[in-house]
Amino acid sequence: MQRYYSFACYPIIASLLSMTITLAFSLPAYHNVRRITRLQLLVIRRRLALQMTAMTLARVLVLIVCGLPFICSLLWKLNINTPEDNYLGLTIFSLISSILDSVFYANFAINFYVFLMVSSRFCRQVKNIILKKCWALVKTRRHETPSYIHRNQIFFEPIQPSGSVYELT
Template sequence: MSTSTGLNIIHFTNKLSQYSSITLFVIGTIGNLLNILVFISLKLFRNNQCAFYFTVESISNIFLITNSLAIYLLASMGNYDVAILSILWCKLRSILFVSCTVITLYTICFSGIDQYLSTSHLFFLRQLSTIKLARCLTIIIVIISLLHTIPFVIFLDIQQGVCTVFHPQMVNYISYIYYPVLIGFLPMTITLIFSLLAYQNVRRIIRRQIPVVRRRLDQQLTAMVLIRIIIFLILTLPFTCLQMYTYLTKITPSSNFYIFAIENLVSSIVATLLNLNYAISFYMFCIAFQRFRRQVKHVLIKKYWRRCKLWCFFVELLNKDWHLPCTTPLSQSHKHMCKAAHFIFL
């Protein structure tokens, strides 16, 4: 009885994982690409450190949700987890997950720290907030995250139908340091402390003689960092706690299949929440901030949509084989179009 119930739970879990991973991949990829588009297109954000961190985080998020989709699609195509048959895929998916998770979480930390520095009333702290430092910190965290995957590559193994770490010392590191500290309470604490300090600084900005544009930008970015941190705390904490429990109990299908199926279902739900953390930042920014909505509208409609329409117009002219020299008597608007067409296509 318990075996058949466990099989039904496993079947339901697989369906839930497939549909949720596809949905999150679609909305997450669109949202993160729009984040990148807005932050690199607007001159207001182009050389801003916090916007740079948001861009790096969005790139890392795309890799994370793509990795999640690949895991569930490969499992659904063959009705089994490819990671329990291929040690290469077992290690590769763990490398992507571990490295990109560290990059995403610590770029969130850096964005909170940077907002505190850039809004500080102390001049020497404001001097530390530079785009050069942001790029250096990003390079450093990428290198550290890749080096950190080396022990996982060495100790990951497939035993009893499970792709995981079985080495006792490595299990202790994952259970007591990696999940609770490195990607758990340490980034949560850092981001929470510095975002609150930055919020206090922004409230004092009104008393200082700062241009209105800079003041509004600092207020907007600080509020965006706060929203991002709240999402991060709510959606990441359950996964951290569950992973600690999973590595400590080490329940396998052969030991107790029913309990294994229940844990598998809970893990799927928690993993969906975690992937939601990597997918919804753009939508939360749009919901929470009217100014960000105007900025997105400006980028999509006034910049790229108009360029797209102009490009389509010129393509239509070329398809009609309309090659008129610019010396032909035309209206002023047609002369500008002719020159622009020559500039684009020659």
């Protein structure tokens, strides 16, 4: 099992295959944008295509930067035998492994921030949503009367007089 993980799973399936697939789809997108910039298209469409390509390439770069150290630490953990009585070495490797695990898993959560830094249109849209839509929602919620005030009120309901005197007795 150790040989499978050290020679097949981590180096080929987890790193080489995933990064090859990512590059295989991002490079045609890059070439497509290069082709779009040479065509006679609207300037706005060219800018949007360039920003999409920049977002894609930034995403690939973040995947490589965050993924490779994690794969290397897993391979090192599998193939390097440290003695059990070397507590300092085990502790240092455990700390480095925890940091690299956190960086690898942050890879999936960092997309929003990468896109904010790379694309000006994405940044404008986020500002628009936060400032206009959410702020309008907060303002409307502030001016409404709270629901707990309406919940416990007692209202007087007048008794409707009926046509017969004998109904009340």
